[in-house]
Amino acid sequence: MLATIYLSLIFLALYLAAFAVRRYRFAQDKKRMMQESRAGARVVARVAEIRPGSVKKFDLICQKYRIDAFLINHQGAFRAYVNRCRHMTTPLDFVRYQFFTEDGRHLICMTHGALYDPESGLCVDGPCKGQSLYALPVRVDGDDVLVGCPEGDLLEVADL
Ligand code: FES
Numbered sequence: 001m002l003a004t005i006y007l008s009l010i011f012l013a014l015y016l017a018a019f020a021v022r023r024y025r026f027a028q029d030k031k032r033m034m035q036e037s038r039a040g041a042r043v044v045a046r047v048a049e050i051r052p053g054s055v056k057k058f059d060l061i062c063q064k065y066r067i068d069a070f071l072i073n074h075q076g077a078f079r080a081y082v083n084r085c086r087h088m089t090t091p092l093d094f095v096r097y098q099f100f101t102e103d104g105r106h107l108i109c110m111t112h113g114a115l116y117d118p119e120s121g122l123c124v125d126g127p128c129k130g131q132s133l134y135a136l137p138v139r140v141d142g143d144d145v146l147v148g149c150p151e152g153d154l155l156e157v158a159d160l
Helices: 002-035
Strands: 041-046 055-062 065-074 077-082 123-125 138-141 144-148
Touching (some): 002 055, 065 144, 077 138
Antiparallel strands (some): 065 077, 138 144
16 A cells, blocks of 8 residues: 555656656747747748758747647748648658658658648648648748748647
8 A cells, every 4th residue: 555655656756757847848949949030930941951852840839839840842932831640640750750752742641651742731642631731831031931830729730
């Protein structure tokens, strides 16, 4: 009986410690994002750094949520999406840091092979066909690429 109580207290202490660390890291990341923000959007890359066909992952802190996202340069146009497949809640690059198919024509979810149109985010083949990635607002300001938070209810796109 006493052992059970001690074990419960240890698990509770571990849970609270992990929660405190997570809250601290969230606050630090939010502060860093505020420093890297301009007019309500985060500077996530320099224009010259993201060549056509390349990808950069980043996080956004939106309201009280963290959003895992990625920026692409598709044929000279920048697009940003939440890094979450519409089939299941896994990131597209679940297996390794790979977002584009080998021919560069589609974004691919490495879990079950869903293909997305890079320009619109529409799933054109695979188990999520007809649904779209969650797009994020992108704008270029001078040499910087900025990405903002999505509108509306963020529960569906946030990392909890
Ligand atoms: S989780 Fe992406 S295709 Fe299944």
